[in-house]
Amino acid sequence: MNTSTSKKPVLDMNGKPYNRGLLMVTIIIGLFGTFLAGTMLATAYPTLMNEFNIKASTVQWLSTGFMLVTGIMIPITAWMMNRFSSKLLYIIGMGLFFIGNAICFLASDFAMLLIGRIVSALGGGILTPLGQSIAMSIYPPEKRGTIMGMVGLAIGVAPAVGPTLSGWIIDSLNWRMIFGITLPFIGLDLLLSFFYMKKVLPTKKLKLDVLSAILSIIGFGSLLYGTSEAGNYGWTSPLVIWSIIIGLIFIFLFGWRQIKLETPFLDIRLLKNWHFSLASLLGSIARIALVGVELVLPLYIQIVRGESAFHSGLMLLPGALLMGLMSPIAGMLFDRLGARTLSIAGLTLLTLGTLNFTTLTTSTPIIEIIVLYAVRVMGITLVLMPSTTAGLNALPLNKMNDGTAINNTLRQTLGAIGTAIFTTVYSNIQNAQMPSKHLLHVAPLQYKHEAIIAALNGYHAAFFTAVIFGVIGLILAFSLKKNAGLVKKDVNSKNMKEA
Template sequence: MAVDINGKPYHRNLLVMVMLVGSFCTVLNQTILATAFPTLMKAFDISTATVQWLTTGFMMVNGIMIPVSAYLSNKFNSKWLYISAMSIFELGTITAFLAPNFGTLLCGRLIQATAVGITMPLMQNIMLTIFPPEKRGAAMGINGLVIALAPALGPSLSGWVVDNYSWRVLFGMIIPIVAVVIIASFFLMQNVLKNTDPTLDWLSLVISTLGFGSVLYGFSSVGDKGWTSTVVWVSIIFGAILIALLVWRQTKLTNPFLDFKVFKTPEFTLATLLSSIVMIAMVGVELVLPLYLQIVHGMSAFHSGLSLLLGALMMGLMSPVTGDLFDRYGAKRLVMTGMFILTIGTIPFAFLTRETPIFDVIFLYAVRLFGISMVMMPVTTSGMNALPFEMISHGTAVNNTIRQVASSMGSAILISILTNVTNSQKPSHALLKASPLQYKAKMIDATLNGYHAAFWVAITFAVIGLLASSKLKNHNKINARYDADNMQKGGSAK
């Protein structure tokens, strides 16, 4: 029977179910406005640059809160921390649903992001604690189902809702589900994480907030402002300096705000590198591919998002399977196979044409996500298993923070390459008047060259990941300092 830190028995599967449903709602919000931007621009009479803040601001606040999650999970009991975070998310969702203007809508999104920055690392931390190491792969595979499926469903769901209903339904449909999760959490969530009552170093919190916030803002602004923008480079450099200062300060503190000593474990460092590379390869292509389908094939935003649904379902369905395979065979062979499939599946995208069948795009995208499903959660679990038990909360926070930054980097790099190559090869405006049809043909060619360049960069990242995966250990080695008694009190079966 599973017991919490106080020796009180509880139903582990029901606890996991509550977290999965709640996390699905929170993660879904990362992309649920993806195809609703034109509707919102019209509703509030705002520009593209302004409406993008609904995503940029969400990512920034989410990224800022993730490092804080390690302190919160050590300071407060897991049951009330989860209930509090989900209540904050519900407040943000209701605010967005009732928003009379864009400022209120943005405020609601930022409140949501605050909660998501807590719930996602907390869920991962709890899953790694309540399951013994030999079953963590399967547990994290279930976690991966949520992380993979929810964001991928966002664009399709968003397009369908805004085509048939008000944009407010995007938030309204989530409100009752989250309310049920909060009520269920009072009965089914338990205190499964040990608390150490750490002291919050406020200076570290300020440095972390400004540092990661600045870096995320810089990368998120590249698509709108370009790499030549002073704002972009000042933000990234300023943020990088503050992050370096944060790392230095943590080495001087007895109880660090975010313990970067996790990088002294080579397996964790390699796992974080690999998961970041996969995020860059995945998120960047997720942004570029719908643009290709809309601009070159003339598809609507909804149908372009729907074209990516098979890949999302593939990744969601495979995550639990690959988690079980990780428990059986370890990380190296699984991850190397996944990186190879990702690489092979990405290469054809560098040769897309105007005549490429939509079915081919859908199939190849599904192949890519099949490969990613073999990498993301297995490599993360491998890195966590290499850490001492008491370092898991810090490892989770560090891993998630770096992956968040990698997501912003991937988006910025691929979109900027697409834009720069297209602009450098597009025909002169004079040709538009002289020969409109020729201008259109050359413009499409320039755009395709931009897509090709972006996909070649994605291929490069995949190859780097494939080479790096060869350094993983053959078997899933669990850290020798693992505390079995802590595990038992954290929720494993006696």
């Protein structure tokens, strides 16, 4: 594959030529392994609860802790990308991810398993924004849509394939292989990074603003913790309320300090750029729609339809494969049409596909569910990476690191809030309509029927909430400028480190 935009050799920050295609292969393999390992645990929870004799609220920390640490690391990574060599940082991030997964694979108790997940999250929090920043920086603006479409293939497909693959592993092998199967991917990418990863991002000697780092950790950590626990305890829980309040206070203090600093820890002033902020928000809405329905739909398939976790994953697999096929195509379309047209088309498909989920019954044909999910996924694919590319294209090259970190932080935070909203809506509606326990003893068949109806109404309400998000996104998409994100050929080419 010839990914070069010029016959002249491409040079890194040290003035040495490097292979841009192999560098991108390294990034894509790394991101795929990172997102795959990060999303494979959900179907393993019952097995792990039995293995370590722990409660559901305890095992959930394998995901909650991973999300918290990843979210905390993203803003810090912006400073690290501006300070340290991209090659060194990538090797450190991938090394931490490999060590973390190896610890999980060898874990003899739950504490060791949780430690491994936290170590993995430290690496994941570095790799996600770093990989996207490198991809955006080493190609000229008119090629970034295609390249980010390739990146989207890894970021989009891995979370969708993960549950299906882990379901098969749980049924056929041992839970340890959930981590063992990712180690060759991660190890291979770590090896490739020593040869093909280069210093391609500009760096400067920046002093770490310790106070900003502390404010960021407490702020984003508390907010993410509060919203993630809202799904378990409800929004009125004192733990949830105070976690969110503390998080918002420290995020405000963090933002206020960044505005005052001459060289900010994270340049949030980029949010004044309306086009960047709008594109980032659209990407976040697409992310909410993706993770929210991926949470609720498997519950419907397993609880109402009685399918296994593996089979529910298989039903979502065609959509995942479609996302893999569509991501590069969406990237190429972006380079021709811009983000506005794709976002409007994508959010229309997303909204219509989700609207049909609000009428699911106990006998809805399986093929209809598969097709509707695929329609939604196609819509999300047309929004997710194109909106990211459009937003980052609106920034100067020297602000790419901060822009990528802000974009990923928004997605992580709003994704957690969205997931908590879906969970709360579903739980509240279902609990309010559940039949009396007395009916279970008097008329068990009627109790089962009414319980299923209550669950269905909960799912319908959650899906309708997703429709509302889609409509909001669609309205915002019309605010994008025509050909949003498109850059004329050779614009900013002086910023590219080429011979």
